[in-house]
Amino acid sequence: MSRRYHRKSRQFMIGDTLTIPQDKPDIEFLLRMTAVPTIDKATGADKKVIFSGHVLVTIEYVACVPDGTQPIHFVSFEQPFTGAISHRSARPDRSIHLKGLMEVQELQLVGPRQVKTSLQLKVCSVKLVRCRSPLPTHAGEA
Known part of the structure; x- marks a missing residue:
């Protein structure tokens, strides 16, 4: 059995309605999203x-531009x-290494300048060690 299933983790949803900046044109249709x-x-x-x-x-x-x-x-x-x-x-004296994983990514067009995102994120503890040597930076995967 893989060790990954024994790690402590937390899974939660984050989402928001995002507005396209004024310097960008309106949306005709969405192609893809990465998180x-x-x-x-x-x-x-x-x-x-x-x-x-x-x-x-x-x-x-x-x-969505007028010239087609x-x-x-x-x-x-x-x-x-x-x-x-x-x-x-x-403990406060431990160095902690976490990993973030995207479980689900949903994208919905609300209007020509607004997009609603729903992201299911999982954060796993990878390693807890005494602070003798620094750990590598935290990792994230799409």
Whole structure:
């Protein structure tokens, strides 16, 4: 059996209605969305890991322009998140390494300048060690 199933984790939803910046044209239809989570900070407390980060959301769409050329445009947003994981080995003197995984990504066009996102994110504890040597930066996967 894989060790991954024994890790402590927290799964939650984040979502928002994103507005296209004024320097970009209106949306005719959506092509795709990618979302990559990044853990910015993780600290240990007594039997708890507290973390914060953001999800970089990139949207590719076909623009609604009057000349009918339908150019493709990209826009990106950062959606912040915070959370905590109960972990019996968590202490303030421990160095903590977490990993963020995207479980589900949903995108819905609300209007010509607004897009609603629903993201299901899973944050897993990878390693808790004493602070003798620094760990690599936190990882995220699309």
